[in-house]
Amino acid sequence: MTERDVRLGTVQETLLIPLYGRAVENRKKEAVLRDAVAEELVAAIDYDFARFDGLPMLLGTVLRTSLFDRWVTDFLAEHPTGTVVEIGTGLNTRYERTDNGQARWFELDLPDVIELRRTFFTDTPRRTMIATSVTDKAWADTVAAQSGGPYLFAAEAVLPYLEEADVRDVIDLLADRFPGSLLALDTSGPGHFDTQDQPGSLGKVDARMQWSCADPARLAEWRPGVDVLASDTFSSLPAPMYDELPAPVQEMVTGLAAQRLPQVEDYRLNLVRLPRGSDGE
Numbered sequence: 520m521t522e523r524d525v526r527l528g529t530v531q532e533t534l535l536i537p538l539y540g541r542a543v544e545n546r547k548k549e550a551v552l553r554d555a556v557a558e559e560l561v562a563a564i565d566y567d568f569a570r571f572d573g574l575p576m577l578l579g580t581v582l583r584t585s586l587f588d589r590w591v592t593d594f595l596a597e598h599p600t601g602t603v604v605e606i607g608t609g610l611n612t613r614y615e616r617t618d619n620g621q622a623r624w625f626e627l628d629l630p631d632v633i634e635l636r637r638t639f640f641t642d643t644p645r646r647t648m649i650a651t652s653v654t655d656k657a658w659a660d661t662v663a664a665q666s667g668g669p670y671l672f673a674a675e676a677v678l679p680y681l682e683e684a685d686v687r688d689v690i691d692l693l694a695d696r697f698p699g700s701l702l703a704l705d706t707s708g709p710g711h712f713d714t715q716d717q718p719g720s721l722g723k724v725d726a727r728m729q730w731s732c733a734d735p736a737r738l739a740e741w742r743p744g745v746d747v748l749a750s751d752t753f754s755s756l757p758a759p760m761y762d763e764l765p766a767p768v769q770e771m772v773t774g775l776a777a778q779r780l781p782q783v784e785d786y787r788l789n790l791v792r793l794p795r796g797s798d799g800e
């Protein structure tokens with residue numbers, strides 16, 4: 520691949536952290552997940568990735584991605600021709616890791632990210648990139664016009680960067696346009712949110728989270744009928760996932776559970792079902 524010089528906006532730059540996390544993980548003998556494409560992308564991008572070396576959050580991003588992958592895999596097992604919408608897709612490669620050959624995919628992000636993404640990936644009849652802000656409601660028309668659902672929306676490490684009012688609008692948009700759909704999202708409560716300036720957290724980049732959410736049940740206060748199906752932390756991962764982790768990662772997870780660190784306990788990985796429409800959709 521020829522080397523790409525990346526010029527991304529402030530919040531967009533954050534996509535390089537999980538990308539690098541997956542690339543580093545792929546080099547390990549025993550890994551939480553495999554992602555050879557992430558390694559190729561890192562090699563092709565002219566950026567000082569080494570500044571993220573040693574960040575504990577690198578492994579965190581990999582654990583998060585692995586859990587989101589499981590939710591997508593479970594969804595596609597139940598609905599093989601369903602639709603997965605990656606909100607704030609960055610340079611994620613979930614399609615490469617979890618596609619089943621039948622599902623419909625949309626990958627949405629801000630225009631400069633999609634411009635970069637298009638240098639690596641191409642649209643196909645089942646895979647469409649959308650260059651827009653998730654807060655610009657028109658994208659829902661594009662998705663609805665080109666797919667039939669059922670839908671899973673994966674917003675991995677995206678919504679905390681939005682203002683709370685924008686997150687509410689996104690939840691309303693999804694609930695109005697895609698009732699009964701699944702939404703995977705992470706939430707950052709005060710114990711996590713308030714430490715984001717620390718060097719081990721987002722200190723290496725300029726972007727900062729805007730939306731602090733202590734409890735994903737808050738979504739049901741905004742939008743009655745939202746059902747929180749799962750809400751996990753890095754210290755309490757679902758047993759089937761924990762059981763498959765490499766032994767050193769299991770040890771780390773167990774150690775975290777004993778310490779009950781606020782920055783770990785207050786960062787939640789959630790799967791919610793949006794309210795079903797009045798006709799039971």
Ligand SMILES: C[S@@+](CC[C@H](N)C(=O)[O-])C[C@H]1O[C@@H](n2cnc3c(N)ncnc32)[C@H](O)[C@@H]1O
Binds near residue numbers: 610651
């Ligand atoms: C931490 S990265 C996560 C990328 C990807 N989900 C992953 O896990 O690898 C955050 C992503 O959210 C995107 N993002 C932030 N605000 C957005 C918005 N208003 N609309 C769409 N995407 C947005 C950024 O451009 C970036 O790609």
